[in-house]
Amino acid sequence: MLRVSVRVLGEFCVKPHRVVSYKCVCERSPSRRETHNKGREDGVDGEHVDGEHSWMHGSSAEVLSTVRANVQVLQNFISEEEEASFLKELDPGLKRKRYEFDHWDDAIHGFRETERLQWGGVCASVVERLRATAFPEGGPLLGPVHVLDLDKAGFIKPHVDSVKFCGSTISGLCLLSDSVMRLVSVENSADWACLLLQRRSLYILRDEARFKFTHEILKDEESFFSGHRIPRHRRISVICRNLPL
Ligand SMILES: O=C(O)CCC(=O)C(=O)O
Secondary structure, eight states, X not given: OOOEEEEEESEEEEEETOOOOOEEEOTTOOOXXXXXXXXXXXXXXXXXXXXXXXXXXXXXXXXXXXXXXXXXXXXXXXXXXXXXXXHHHHHHHHHTSOOBOOOTTSSXXXXXXXXXXXXXXXXXXXXXXXXXXXXXXXXXXXXXXXXXXXXXXEEEEEEEEOTTTOXXXXXXXXXXXXXXXXXXXXXXXXXXXXXXXXXXXXXXXXXHHHHSXXXXXXXXXGOEETTEEOOOOOXXXXXXXXXXX
């Protein structure tokens, strides 16, 4: 069923037939390609976190410490079979839509999306597990789960999710492709961290990471993590949010 929805890009504007957008484009986000990919050939720029946090790479130890306190990436959160169940459940509906490339002012380029309240058996239990992992028990959650399908050529520009519609936590399940999520401080664009989001991982952004950093998913040609190329294919994310208090 098509719905009238509201897109939030600084101000309200009404666009028909769109999922509610939870994003505010960060107007002053320049292309940070030079800064953040500097040294990508040799992989020596920025700070790395080893061991438990080897999925994180950033501009300084201080930034990594802030991000580490407010971000989790759980590798292999779902099995290959569970990923296949999501695809089976989501693909028929998604394939009826076209990827959108032509909204120059939007936070996302090359995407189609939907929202889902009800899930079939396997997916329902994964969504329940996701929520139990990412959100405090009993807190108010946004009912519909947001499903975002990025074309291989698609990407998500730097933005901070709307504080009006979303609470302190954003959690996303990554299907079909590895990707790199970049967080950049709203106050100082020299402070950044990149997260390696492997296929079938779950990421959780909380509090400072959610409010004080923009987040973005890099386009294929800019998709490097710590000097390593991370090819970006078609990617589906299944995103749960809580409500503002
Ligand atoms: O696709 C993703 O994992 C990120 C989605 C995102 O940036 C958002 O919904 O705010």
